[in-house]
Amino acid sequence: MNKKQSHKCVNRREFMGQAGFCTAAMAAVVGTANAQDAPAKPTELLPTIQLGNYAVTRLISGYNPIGGYSHATSNLSVHMREYYTVERTVDFLKHSEAQGINTFQFDLTEKIEKVLEILWKTDTKLQFLCLNSGNPGAPDLSRVMEYKPFAIAHHGGVTDSLFRAGKAGMVHDYVKKVHDKGVLAGVSAHNPDNIKRMADEGWENDFFMTCAHHVTRTREEMEKQLGQITFGEPFFESDPPRMASIVRQIDKPCLMFKILAAGRRCDSQDRVGEAFKWAFENIKKTDAVIVGMFQQYQDEIALNAEFTRKYGQV
Numbered sequence: 307m308n309k310k311q312s313h314k315c316v317n318r319r320e321f322m323g324q325a326g327f328c329t330a331a332m333a334a335v336v337g338t339a340n341a342q343d344a345p346a347k348p349t350e351l352l353p354t355i356q357l358g359n360y361a362v363t364r365l366i367s368g369y370n371p372i373g374g375y376s377h378a379t380s381n382l383s384v385h386m387r388e389y390y391t392v393e394r395t396v397d398f399l400k401h402s403e404a405q406g407i408n409t410f411q412f413d414l415t416e417k418i419e420k421v422l423e424i425l426w427k428t429d430t431k432l433q434f435l436c437l438n439s440g441n442p443g444a445p446d447l448s449r450v451m452e453y454k455p456f457a458i459a460h461h462g463g464v465t466d467s468l469f470r471a472g473k474a475g476m477v478h479d480y481v482k483k484v485h486d487k488g489v490l491a492g493v494s495a496h497n498p499d500n501i502k503r504m505a506d507e508g509w510e511n512d513f514f515m516t517c518a519h520h521v522t523r524t525r526e527e528m529e530k531q532l533g534q535i536t537f538g539e540p541f542f543e544s545d546p547p548r549m550a551s552i553v554r555q556i557d558k559p560c561l562m563f564k565i566l567a568a569g570r571r572c573d574s575q576d577r578v579g580e581a582f583k584w585a586f587e588n589i590k591k592t593d594a595v596i597v598g599m600f601q602q603y604q605d606e607i608a609l610n611a612e613f614t615r616k617y618g619q620v
Contacts, residue, residue, distance in 0.1 A: 352406040352611060353618045355594050357513055357559055358490045360433060360456050364586070365614040366409045367402045367607070368563060368598035369437070373413055375598075377521070377539055377568035389602050395421045398601060403432055405611040411435045411561075411596050414445045414453060422453050437494060437515070439464040440480045451487055458484045459492030459515050466522040469500045481511045492561075496522040498552040505556045513559040515596070518546040518585070519567060541567045550588040562589055563596040575609060582613035591620045 352363040370377070372395050374387025390398070395417065399410055410432055412418050425432070436450050439461035450458060460480050468476050477493060484491035494515030495501050501514055521539040528535045532542075546565070553560045565585040571577050585595050595614075599606040 350406065351408055352614050353620050354408075355559055355592050355620070357457060360490075361408070362433065362594060363406065363408045363614075364594040364618040364620070365407055365610055366411050366435070366561060366594055366596040367399070367407050368596045369410075369412045369418075370568075370598040371600045372398070372417070372598075373415065377564075386600060389600070390417075392417055392420045392424070394601075396424050398599075398607070399425060399432060400428070400430070401601075401605075402599075402607050403430060405607050406615075407607070407611065409433045409435060411437060413437050414450050419453065435459065435492075437461050440476075440483075447483060447487055451489070455489060457490035457492055457512070458487070459494050459513075460484075462494030462496050462515060462517055463522055465493055465495045466497050466500060469495075469497070469503075470524075474500075474503070478509060481509060485510065494563075496520050498549045501549070501556070501560075502552050505552075505558070511558070513561060514553075514556065516549050516553050516560045516562050518549055518562055518564045520545050520549070521564070539568075541570055546584070547588070550585075553589050553593060560589060560593045561596050562593065565595050565597065578609065579613050579616075582610070583617045586614075586617040 351361075352365055354361040354363050356362070369375075371386045372390040374383045374390075376382040376386055399421065402410065408431065412434060414436055422434070434453065434455045435457045436453070436455040437459050438444060438447070438450055440447075441461075441464060447458070460477050465477050468474060481491045481493060490512040491510070492513040492515055493504060493509070493511045494517070495504075496517035497520055498516070501516055504511065504514070519539075519541050521541065523531065523540055525535050528540055532540070549562070553562065562585060565581050566572055566578065567581075571581045582595070589595075595618075597610055599610060601607065
């Protein structure tokens with residue numbers, strides 16, 4: 307399953323436009339790419355970077371497909387969320403670890419609570435990085451700490467909203483609160499200007515999560531900057547180089563996400579490989595990528611692990 311494939315990638319975080327909603331019969335033919343279809347367990351981790359005292363693989367398993375955040379269509383989001391049951395999510399994490407990935411970035415939800423409680427009963431060595439907003443209604447830091455994260459990052463969409471509203475100090479305070487809990491503190495953002503500002507001001511965060519695409523532009527910002535407005539989130543080819551340029555100027559480790567533009571760069575495995583190659587060539591050797599993976603139609607974990615071994619050596 308992890309050899310290079312030349313045919314069109316089927317629904318890698320995005321349904322095939324010409325097929326529409328896939329039927330149960332099609333799913334049965336294509337098959338579910340789980341551990342039984344995967345190559346043998348590798349003997350060593352993927353290449354790693356250092357976050358504090360932790361060795362973290364340069365490919366981190368992302369949460370968005372599990373939570374049903376496709377960043378594409380509402381139907382795809384529902385499909386992802388329903389596909390990733392508790393049991394399939396446990397299998398996903400076990401298979402990630404078997405392919406040499408040692409870190410999972412998660413949002414704390416009822417599903418994830420159940421997943422981690424099951425996983426801890428196994429011999430897993432996975433490390434957990436939590437994304438949290440600090441907003442009313444979100445799990446508070448004390449609750450998050452019950453699920454043993456080694457690091458907590460402030461949610462990127464909330465970061466950008468607070469910076470836009472002139473409330474960057476609330477994000478800075480959150481970093482301090484995370485440190486008070488005794489774990490690594492990160493800040494996520496989609497706007498590279500916000501990343502640069504935090505670095506220039508010398509914030510105490512240990513790492514950044516940096517989105518390859520500035521998808522939090524408001525309608526007004528799109529009109530002013532681009533002269534046009536998209537339906538939904540804006541994904542532009544010109545965005546990743548801009549964020550990567552900022553990432554290379556920052557001494558702290560950066561975890562770049564949405565390197566596949568939420569499935570928009572997945573027409574073939576050649577294109578996926580090109581995206582991984584570009585990412586590792588344009589971030590620092592001390593940086594990593596976070597990638598959400600949808601396992602229903604092919605073994606994206608094994609495929610992406612192979613690209614990381616090929617292009618992510620340090």
